[in-house]
Amino acid sequence: MKNKPTTSRRDFIVKSLTAISAVYFIPDIITKAESAKPLAQEVTSDTKWAMSIDVDKCAKGCTACVDACVEENGLYGFDRPETDSQWIRKLTIKNIKDDKIKVVPMLCQHCENPPCCDVCPTGASFRRVDGIVMVNQHTCIGCRYCMMACPFKARSFVHENLTEQVTNAPRGKGCVESCNFCANRIDHGISTTACEEACMKEGHNAISFGDLSDTKSRVNSALKKKDNRRLRSDLSLKQRVTYSGI
Amino acid sequence: MHQLAIRLLLSILILVTPNVFSHDGINHSLIGKSKADSQEQCVEPTEIMQKEHFVFLYHQRDKTVIKGVRTKNHSFANCIDCHVSYDEKGKAIPINSEGQFCQTCHVQTAVNIDCFSCHASVPRGRKSVAKITLENEHNFHITKLTNEIINHVGDYSGEK
Amino acid sequence: MDKIVFRKFIIDSKTFWTMFFGLGFFILVGFLCSHYMETEGHYVTGMNNQIVWGLPHIFAVLLIVIASGVLNIASISSVFDKKLYKPLAPLSALLAMAFLISGLAILVLDLGRPDRLIVAMTTYNFKSIFAWNIFLYSGFAAVLGLYIWTMLDRNVNRFSRPAGIFAFTWRIILTTGTGSIFGFLISREAYGTAILAPLFIIMSLLYGTVVYYLILRTINYFQKTLVSEEIISNLRKLTILFLFANLYFLVLYHVTNLYIAKHQAFEKFILLDGGVYTFAFWFGQVIIGLILPIYFLLSDKKKSESSMIKSTFLILIGSFIAMYVIIIAGQAYPLKIFTNYEILESSFFDNVVHSYIPSIYEFGLGLGGIALSLIIVLVGVANLDFLPTIIKGHKPEDKTDSVSQ
Numbered sequence: 027m028k029n030k031p032t033t034s035r036r037d038f039i040v041k042s043l044t045a046i047s048a049v050y051f052i053p054d055i056i057t058k059a060e061s062a063k064p065l066a067q068e069v070t071s072d073t074k075w076a077m078s079i080d081v082d083k084c085a086k087g088c089t090a091c092v093d094a095c096v097e098e099n100g101l102y103g104f105d106r107p108e109t110d111s112q113w114i115r116k117l118t119i120k121n122i123k124d125d126k127i128k129v130v131p132m133l134c135q136h137c138e139n140p141p142c143c144d145v146c147p148t149g150a151s152f153r154r155v156d157g158i159v160m161v162n163q164h165t166c167i168g169c170r171y172c173m174m175a176c177p178f179k180a181r182s183f184v185h186e187n188l189t190e191q192v193t194n195a196p197r198g199k200g201c202v203e204s205c206n207f208c209a210n211r212i213d214h215g216i217s218t219t220a221c222e223e224a225c226m227k228e229g230h231n232a233i234s235f236g237d238l239s240d241t242k243s244r245v246n247s248a249l250k251k252k253d254n255r256r257l258r259s260d261l262s263l264k265q266r267v268t269y270s271g272i
Numbered sequence: 273m274h275q276l277a278i279r280l281l282l283s284i285l286i287l288v289t290p291n292v293f294s295h296d297g298i299n300h301s302l303i304g305k306s307k308a309d310s311q312e313q314c315v316e317p318t319e320i321m322q323k324e325h326f327v328f329l330y331h332q333r334d335k336t337v338i339k340g341v342r343t344k345n346h347s348f349a350n351c352i353d354c355h356v357s358y359d360e361k362g363k364a365i366p367i368n369s370e371g372q373f374c375q376t377c378h379v380q381t382a383v384n385i386d387c388f389s390c391h392a393s394v395p396r397g398r399k400s401v402a403k404i405t406l407e408n409e410h411n412f413h414i415t416k417l418t419n420e421i422i423n424h425v426g427d428y429s430g431e432k
Numbered sequence: 433m434d435k436i437v438f439r440k441f442i443i444d445s446k447t448f449w450t451m452f453f454g455l456g457f458f459i460l461v462g463f464l465c466s467h468y469m470e471t472e473g474h475y476v477t478g479m480n481n482q483i484v485w486g487l488p489h490i491f492a493v494l495l496i497v498i499a500s501g502v503l504n505i506a507s508i509s510s511v512f513d514k515k516l517y518k519p520l521a522p523l524s525a526l527l528a529m530a531f532l533i534s535g536l537a538i539l540v541l542d543l544g545r546p547d548r549l550i551v552a553m554t555t556y557n558f559k560s561i562f563a564w565n566i567f568l569y570s571g572f573a574a575v576l577g578l579y580i581w582t583m584l585d586r587n588v589n590r591f592s593r594p595a596g597i598f599a600f601t602w603r604i605i606l607t608t609g610t611g612s613i614f615g616f617l618i619s620r621e622a623y624g625t626a627i628l629a630p631l632f633i634i635m636s637l638l639y640g641t642v643v644y645y646l647i648l649r650t651i652n653y654f655q656k657t658l659v660s661e662e663i664i665s666n667l668r669k670l671t672i673l674f675l676f677a678n679l680y681f682l683v684l685y686h687v688t689n690l691y692i693a694k695h696q697a698f699e700k701f702i703l704l705d706g707g708v709y710t711f712a713f714w715f716g717q718v719i720i721g722l723i724l725p726i727y728f729l730l731s732d733k734k735k736s737e738s739s740m741i742k743s744t745f746l747i748l749i750g751s752f753i754a755m756y757v758i759i760i761a762g763q764a765y766p767l768k769i770f771t772n773y774e775i776l777e778s779s780f781f782d783n784v785v786h787s788y789i790p791s792i793y794e795f796g797l798g799l800g801g802i803a804l805s806l807i808i809v810l811v812g813v814a815n816l817d818f819l820p821t822i823i824k825g826h827k828p829e830d831k832t833d834s835v836s837q
Contacts, residue, residue, distance in 0.1 A: 063340075065341070065342040065343050065344070066341060066342075066343045067341070068335075068339040068340060068341055069339060069340035100396075100397060104475070106475060107779065107780075107781075108480035108481065108482065108781070109474070109475045109480045109481060110481075111481075112481075112779065112780050115778060115779050115780045116778075116779070117769075117775055117777065117778045117782060118775070118776040118777035118778070119770055119773035119774065119775050119776060120773060120774050120776050121772055121773055122772055122773065122774055123772060127776070128773070132769070132780075132782075141617075141618065141619060143557075143559075144559050144560065144616075145559075145560050145561065145562060145616065145617075146557055146560055146562075147552060147556070147557060147560045147562040147563040147566060148551055148552055148555045148556070148557060148563070149555055149556070149557035149560075152338070154338070154339075154340060156340070162337050162338065163337075163390060164333055164334075164337065165548070165551050165555060166544070166545070166548075167543050167544065167545050167546075167548045167549070167551055167552050168543045168544015168545045168548075169543055169544070169562065170484040170485060170544070171560075171562050171613075173481070173484045174484060174485065174617055174620070174763070175616075175617055175618075175619060176619065177618075177619030177620075177767060177769070178767070178769055179481075179482075179767055179769075179780060179782060181481075182481050183474065183481060183484065183544060184473070184544070185473045185474040185475035185480070185481075186472065186473035186474075186475045187389070187472075187473055188389075188390075190396075191390060191391070191392045191396070192392060192396050192397025193349050193352070193353075193391075193392045193395055193396050193397050194349070194397055195397075196390040196391040196392065197390055198389040198390030199389060199473045199544070200470075200473070200474075200543075200544030200545040201390075201544055201545065202544070209340065210342075213340050213342045214342060257769055257770065258619070258769065258771075260694070261618060261619065272770065272772075272773065386547070
């Protein structure tokens with residue numbers, strides 16, 4: 027967001043105009059999501075958000091999902107890889123049997139029995155009834171016990187003062203944070219997370235997100251197409267994020 | 273054709289009364305003031321707001337974070353959007369900086385709030401977006417475009 | 433007949449204030465360090481998203497473990513009704529209180545948001561062992577307060593035995609809880625076994641005993657209190673006993689881990705090829721912390737003071753390293769996310785053994801915590817009647833006399 031090229035005033039006015047018109051008119055020409063919940067309604071357990079990741083489709087060298095997440099949630103780092111937050115990251119893995127190399131995105135697995143929530147002393151780590159595991163940053167005291175408990179290293183601690191947060195994703199020093207399935211987006215009726223959107227935009231379609239209760243959802247069709255499995259199934263955490271192809 | 277004319281009219285209307293409708297967070301007629309300056313009333317009667325604004329905020333905060341309720345009326349993001357002022361360059365001034373809306377009264381009453389260590393003190397980033405689905409390619413293209421434009425415009429609304 | 437009375441610590445005011453300000457300086461430094469970490473954020477520390485618990489937790493857990501351990505003397509006197517130890521029980525309870533408070537202070541000051549302590553005290557998640565520990569700790573402080581009161585106030589003296597038994601039970605549960613903080617972490621290979629709880633109890637017995645001995649000796653240096661040779665030799669015997677018990681449980685812990693298929697890779701790491709962690713384990717925890725003290729104590733046929741003091745220091749160094757091995761090495765070992773795959777590359781260090789280089793601030797905070805516990809002891813003994821003294825023909829310093837009336 028820094029060092030942007032200077033744009034002429036006219037250019038700028040034209041762009042603002044387009045932006046305004048886009049915001050005002052596009053909703054009309056695009057069909058609304060059928061299952062979108064009214065903003066005033068509380069989430070219910072009838073909705074079951076889930077994600078399926080097809081590892082065979084995940085492209086080497088592509089970081090579209092990671093970039094989109096950074097963009098969506100304002101996760102700008104400080105070039106300190108050890109302390110910068112990562113909600114989704116890409117791993118390169120090698121099969122120990124046939125030496126095949128694959129890449130996978132790793133993110134919060136949104137367990138149905140989340141260890142992070144079991145250990146959290148204040149209950150700030152919680153599972154929303156629609157299956158999203160997240161941190162209530164208003165009650166998080168920053169003890170980091172959840173990070174000790176997570177088998178996937180899905181969580182990050184904010185190690186410094188932040189100033190460039192985006193309005194849609196507040197975050198700040200001293201609290202733990204992690205992927206929340208873009209709760210803010212989906213509550214506003216968008217049926218895709220930033221990472222899935224980016225992956226589809228790239229044409230890879232490795233990530234499929236959606237509601238398990240909705241038979242037509244993308245995640246359900248992905249689950250039907252291929253055998254999915256959970257990581258660390260020995261812990262019986264019943265994650266909502268599943269993988270096929272590994 | 274008829275529809276188009278209405279839309280055109282509407283867009284002109286939007287452009288001439290940006291205080292009311294502006295969604296990009298910056299507008300030249302807002303310089304030196306906030307959207308609230310040209311409004312009659314807050315989201316609740318003013319006397320109630322003066323005494324109980326934090327009750328609404330605390331209530332909304334739990335409703336939103338735990339139950340996923342996203343009503344706009346008491347939303348924190350919305351307070352900031354409406355109450356933030358713009359400087360002579362049309363840049364939003366952090367709402368908690370000296371002399372600004374969320375700060376002046378609090379100094380007088382020695383209230384200390386930490387909300388802005390996490391919450392953006394100016395409208396920043398993508399607006400809470402229109403309702404769209406992404407079931408087909410065409411829409412994809414449009415969202416992409418919209419987002420790009422909005423993000424770009426966001427650059428102007430002046431961070432920091 | 434001899435009579436035991438409890439007296440204040442009589443120390444000339446110059447020494448007292450020197451100690452007071454010396455310790456106060458460290459507390460101030462510790463506080464400034466924590467303040468700096470809090471305002472800047474944790475990136476100034478050695479902790480990061482890989483090693484999430486660092487030096488402050490080593491200090492804090494160690495102090496809490498010691499807190500429950502120093503209560504030994506009081507427990508022996510009240511639970512097992514040993515008259516010999518009775519005069520020393522109040523001091524023991526005071527030490528427990530002091531170490532507990534300072535351990536907790538470090539834990540709280542290291543939180544990401546210490547300002548939200550009130551949240552931690554008012555909203556509990558009863559599924560969390562951590563929340564139960566908050567209960568156990570604050571409860572322990574209250575129980576100790578009660579116990580000290582029953583011992584020091586003649587009017588309620590008859591309740592001191594039940595209070596002592598209660599405190600003893602509480603501390604066993606407390607240390608079990610502390611061990612379980614790690615024992616419940618099923619996802620990490622180093623933890624997630626039930627043996628960690630008894631291991632912590634047995635560690636607390638050892639560390640508590642030697643810390644008690646050290647403090648007693650320090651007080652003794654300034655003022656002859658009632659410490660009979662019998663007690664000293666008993667403390668020595670206890671230390672040897674606990675050393676062997678520790679060794680036994682350590683072996684048990686690692687042998688059971690070797691039998692659990694999931695934990696074998698970690699065992700290989702810690703015992704053989706973990707670099708600095710393997711070294712810390714063998715050289716620090718085992719040799720310095722257990723073998724050398726056993727050797728010094730057993731080889732010294734004269735049972736001299738110096739061998740005991742030497743062992744005490746070695747055990748305390750060893751205790752610190754033991755905590756380092758449990759807390760840091762357990763996190764340094766990478767998580768095994770995939771069963772059939774090995775991680776080659778990651779931007780989040782999933783494939784490497786993490787290293788931890790603590791910063792000076794964390795160290796300052798830890799030392800501040802220790803100073804805090806010592807200052808509580810100092811002020812406590814100087815202002816309240818904690819130290820036993822014999823009234824017998826005006827010869828209070830005669831310590832060869834047995835206590836029993």
